[in-house]
Amino acid sequence: MIALLIIDMQNAYFEAPELAAKQERLVASCNRLLEGFTSNGHKALLVGTEHERDKSTWTLNMLDDDQGFIFRGSEQAEAVPGLATAGLPQLTKTRDSAFMGTNLLSRLRNWNADEVVLAGVSTHNCIAQTGADAFAHNIRVTYAQDAMASEDSGDAADMLRILSSTYRQPVESNDEILARLSGGQNGTAGGRT
Template structure:
């Protein structure tokens, strides 16, 4: 079974100018992806990053810089305007990988998921870390190309090249991803 994970489509990340320029385009692609998935009965999960002001959830770089962000309840932590969120399950994480310190593995097992489609930001950080951990959990990964963005295209290209080659993960155009919802037999291992 397939599930869609939409990662970190939050105001804080789109403060970055390179991501801000692509915000409407990525939101539209994510909305197309989640709408088609839900219509096909495919599980969708919105994942967001939130931190506490007391530093208890901060990563090493945040601690080193004494600079936190995306505090729970702040405007930075809200999903970007226009992103479809109504009646879609949500999960909070505090690290780049959606698997780290969360119940994602249990949710995917409960849904009988063996393949995740990834969307959101940033391709070279949270998307890549989630993809690497999915591989470690024997879960296949497909990247919905138009629904993923990054502020560092060179890093994203390098990381995705390794993940697609070494972990046999696929980057597909959105229209091909949408076709998977109606023909699950096209997935490896299906």
């Protein structure tokens, strides 16, 4: 089973001009993947970041700067307009990795998912950290090239190069990913290099 993780497609992240310019394309690409996964019997999970105002969930840089971000229940924490979230299970995180301090691993095991496709933002931190932690849990990763973006394209390219070569985590287009879902491979990563 392959599971799709849509990561941090929230209003707060698209306040960055570099991501705001890509928002419409990203929403359309994520929605295309969501449709492909659900129509082929695969699971999808909406992963988002939320913090408490009392600083109990803040990261070191937030504490150092004494500035919070994406507070629970705020407009910043809401999914970006147009993202097809209806009926999707959700997971809330407070760190870059979707595995850190969450029940993501249990959910993937319950789904019998041995591979995740990662989409959303930002490639060089939350997506990359989730991918590295998936590797540590022996879960295969594919990065959805058309459905992810970063504020820093140089850092994103560097991270993907490292993850692809060191952890053998491929970067594929939506077409390649969706072809594998419906291509008679029973939802496995069989035949991948």
